[in-house]
Amino acid sequence: MRAILALAIKDLQILIRVRAGLFFTFVWPFLVAILFGVMFSGSGRESSKIGIAVVDEDASIGSADFISRLEKGGKFDILQTTRDNATSLVRRGKRTAALVFPRGFGEALSRVFYGDPPRAEILIDPSRKAESAMMEGLLFQQAAEGMQKFFSDRTASQQMIHKALNDLGATPNIASQERESVGRFLGDLDKVLGSAPQQQARPGEASQWQPLKIEEKEIAPEQSGPRNSFDVTFPQGIIWGIIGCVMTFGIGIVTERTHGTLARLQIAPLTRAQLLGGKALACFVSIFIVQAGLFIVGRAFFKVYPTSVMLLMLACISVSVAFVGIMMLVSSLGKTEQAAAGAGWAAILPMSMLGGGMVPLFAMPSWMKTASQFSPVKWAILALEGALWRGFTLQEMLLPCAILLAIGMACFLIGSRTFRALS
Amino acid sequence: MLVLKEVRKCYGDLTAVDGLSLEVRRGEIFGLLGPNGAGKTTTVHIAVGMLKPDTGSVSIEGLGSPDLPEVRAHLGVAPQSLALYDALTGEQNLRFFGRIYGLSGRRLVERITWALDFVALADRRRDAVRTYSGGMKRRLNLAAALIHDPDLILLDEPTVGVDPQSRNSIFDNILALKRQGRTIVYTTHYMEEAERLCDRVAIIDRGRVLALDSVQRLLSAHGGQPVLVAEISGKTVRVGTDNPLAELNRMAAASPIERFWVERSSLEQVFLNLTGRNLRD
Numbered sequence: 067m068r069a070i071l072a073l074a075i076k077d078l079q080i081l082i083r084v085r086a087g088l089f090f091t092f093v094w095p096f097l098v099a100i101l102f103g104v105m106f107s108g109s110g111r112e113s114s115k116i117g118i119a120v121v122d123e124d125a126s127i128g129s130a131d132f133i134s135r136l137e138k139g140g141k142f143d144i145l146q147t148t149r150d151n152a153t154s155l156v157r158r159g160k161r162t163a164a165l166v167f168p169r170g171f172g173e174a175l176s177r178v179f180y181g182d183p184p185r186a187e188i189l190i191d192p193s194r195k196a197e198s199a200m201m202e203g204l205l206f207q208q209a210a211e212g213m214q215k216f217f218s219d220r221t222a223s224q225q226m227i228h229k230a231l232n233d234l235g236a237t238p239n240i241a242s243q244e245r246e247s248v249g250r251f252l253g254d255l256d257k258v259l260g261s262a263p264q265q266q267a268r269p270g271e272a273s274q275w276q277p278l279k280i281e282e283k284e285i286a287p288e289q290s291g292p293r294n295s296f297d298v299t300f301p302q303g304i305i306w307g308i309i310g311c312v313m314t315f316g317i318g319i320v321t322e323r324t325h326g327t328l329a330r331l332q333i334a335p336l337t338r339a340q341l342l343g344g345k346a347l348a349c350f351v352s353i354f355i356v357q358a359g360l361f362i363v364g365r366a367f368f369k370v371y372p373t374s375v376m377l378l379m380l381a382c383i384s385v386s387v388a389f390v391g392i393m394m395l396v397s398s399l400g401k402t403e404q405a406a407a408g409a410g411w412a413a414i415l416p417m418s419m420l421g422g423g424m425v426p427l428f429a430m431p432s433w434m435k436t437a438s439q440f441s442p443v444k445w446a447i448l449a450l451e452g453a454l455w456r457g458f459t460l461q462e463m464l465l466p467c468a469i470l471l472a473i474g475m476a477c478f479l480i481g482s483r484t485f486r487a488l489s
Numbered sequence: 490m491l492v493l494k495e496v497r498k499c500y501g502d503l504t505a506v507d508g509l510s511l512e513v514r515r516g517e518i519f520g521l522l523g524p525n526g527a528g529k530t531t532t533v534h535i536a537v538g539m540l541k542p543d544t545g546s547v548s549i550e551g552l553g554s555p556d557l558p559e560v561r562a563h564l565g566v567a568p569q570s571l572a573l574y575d576a577l578t579g580e581q582n583l584r585f586f587g588r589i590y591g592l593s594g595r596r597l598v599e600r601i602t603w604a605l606d607f608v609a610l611a612d613r614r615r616d617a618v619r620t621y622s623g624g625m626k627r628r629l630n631l632a633a634a635l636i637h638d639p640d641l642i643l644l645d646e647p648t649v650g651v652d653p654q655s656r657n658s659i660f661d662n663i664l665a666l667k668r669q670g671r672t673i674v675y676t677t678h679y680m681e682e683a684e685r686l687c688d689r690v691a692i693i694d695r696g697r698v699l700a701l702d703s704v705q706r707l708l709s710a711h712g713g714q715p716v717l718v719a720e721i722s723g724k725t726v727r728v729g730t731d732n733p734l735a736e737l738n739r740m741a742a743a744s745p746i747e748r749f750w751v752e753r754s755s756l757e758q759v760f761l762n763l764t765g766r767n768l769r770d
Contacts, residue, residue: 073589076577080577083577325571326570326571329534330568331589333538333568334561334586334589334590335561336589
């Protein structure tokens with residue numbers, strides 16, 4: 067194992083020191099993923115607002131005012147619609163969440179210090195916990211600002227208190243002790259507001275109140291397409307990085323043969339299995355680094371995240387195995403670097419074009435989709451997309467992964483036999 | 490130390506090695522001398538287990554056949570074609586070769602330092618090999634063969650394309666290794682190198698050993714007599730003799746000698762006498 071590691075480390079060191087190989091393996095894929103992602107995303111700049119659907123079932127002045135304040139707050143991109151449509155939009159990932167103001171919201175908003183607080187519902191994909199928490203925070207902020215408005219407008223506040231006192235008297239199902247206590251408090255508050263000079267309420271004054279009750283309802287997402295353009299371009303970028311690895315390491319083996327270092331290694335106390343194992347390990351590690359790097363950047367900056375980390379790992383390993391085998395095959399395509407590179411690119415470019423490395427699989431004409439079945443690139447992209455946005459189950463993931471593993475093993479076998487013959 | 494018995498290797502119709510037998514003794518510098526295409530490199534490749542002979546056998550004393558990786562671990566080989574990674578530094582190359590021979594940790598660091606000092610490349614250790622001169626690459630190639638401190642070292646034409654300074658440096662290295670008790674097989678087509686370095690020399694042509702002995706004995710046996718060359722009355726006279734001094738006295742008694750010198754036989758002459766061809770044909 068130590069010899070295999072030594073061989074792999076040496077190949078990775080060479081990769082790092084050869085700038086062209088380094089560029090096409092680790093830089094070019096990012097350019098493909100990000101530049102094409104930006105190009106296909108339209109303006110190239112996503113809105114910083116949270117896109118939500120709003121359902122105003124209450125249709126009251128209070129709810130309309132609340133929604134208006136939400137919109138003016140600039141944190142939300144609001145689409146008002148029905149509950150069914152809002153649910154559908156969230157399910158299909160077209161809106162981050164839906165905010166529902168049920169009947170009685172405006173009424174509850176005008177009731178202060180007694181009874182049930184105003185109630186709102188958030189319909190959201192349970193995996194989007196960060197967005198959910200952020201929304202709750204923003205909604206509470208809006209409700210608190212409503213309380214602030216209440217205290218700053220003395221006339222309106224007194225009218226509201228009078229109405230509340232009347233309502234309190236007319237409402238039968240309130241305990242007498244609570245009725246008395248709230249009535250005394252509202253009466254005192256009415257006096258204070260009547261005698262105090264007009265002044266801005268301090269935000270902290272309302273902070274101890276619970277001005278809003280939020281109920282979160284989970285909406286299971288239905289993945290029918292990529293969430294954004296980066297969902298498509300990042301797997302494509304990965305493919306280009308992998309192609310860089312395949313060509314660099316494949317040609318590297320030919321270079322070892324033509325420069326005599328392979329003969330030197332055969333004189334060393336290494337078995338052929340160790341020799342091939344070292345080459346395969348270096349290529350595998352590079353391919354895995356390309357994938358991991360792109361997914362980390364995608365997750366951090368471009369909202370590219372897997373539906374299942376385990377399935378993504380399975381896809382990445384299968385893709386790595388497949389292309390390690392293809393690398394071995396490329397190394398056997400010619401006796402010289404030029405011959406192997408020419409044959410390698412001639413084989414890999416059409417493979418990539420047909421397989422979705424350039425045109426997304428879902429955008430291909432039907433004849434191309436049929437032809438793509440013969441390209442390992444198609445199965446690689448399908449596996450990666452399956453773990454990203456296609457929402458594959460483990461069973462669905464098995465087919466592309468099994469095909470990739472079979473391709474990898476077959477190519478490696480053919481490549482290593484030819485390697486033996488050529489060396 | 491190294492024994493080849495009746496080794497034969499053919500490539501299609503071409504017989505590269507034709508029933509070659511030889512035995513390299515422990516602690517000696519053994520030369521394989523022959524023209525290009527004589528079968529020297531094929532013999533070395535068979536000796537280190539890189540090629541399998543069609544017939545015959547190879548064994549390393551006390552270890553067995555070099556087909557086995559554990560036996561090859563005791564061999565140090567500097568191939569004729571430079572086997573270095575140009576993109577890596579000299580130190581990285583040596584670290585890699587050390588690792589594949591099982592070295593690690595402090596021992597690896599010590600051996601890298603020793604090898605770089607030995608071939609006088611310590612000051613260039615962090616430079617990429619592609620920036621080295623041809624002579625420096627040859628020296629690093631030698632260092633890579635020595636990194637794991639092997640008992641038996643095979644050097645295949647180690648001075649090809651090397652400047653005189655680096656060549657002398659390599660000669661000094663080889664003689665130092667001999668003083669350390671290493672056994673060295675040295676292939677060359679330069680007779681001067683064989684005469685200068687080797688304790689014994691096998692003269693090879695067309696895959697066969699034509700003669701094998703110490704340089705002096707080869708010269709005595711196959712080089713012919715030394716030649717006394719004298720200029721007498723403006724004429725050059727050449728006389729083959731085993732006793733040049735006696736012959737000179739005889740000639741001087743007959744007539745005055747203006748100039749004279751003795752031409753000793755060389756391995757070139759040995760090869761010519763054995764094959765009818767020059768070594769560099």
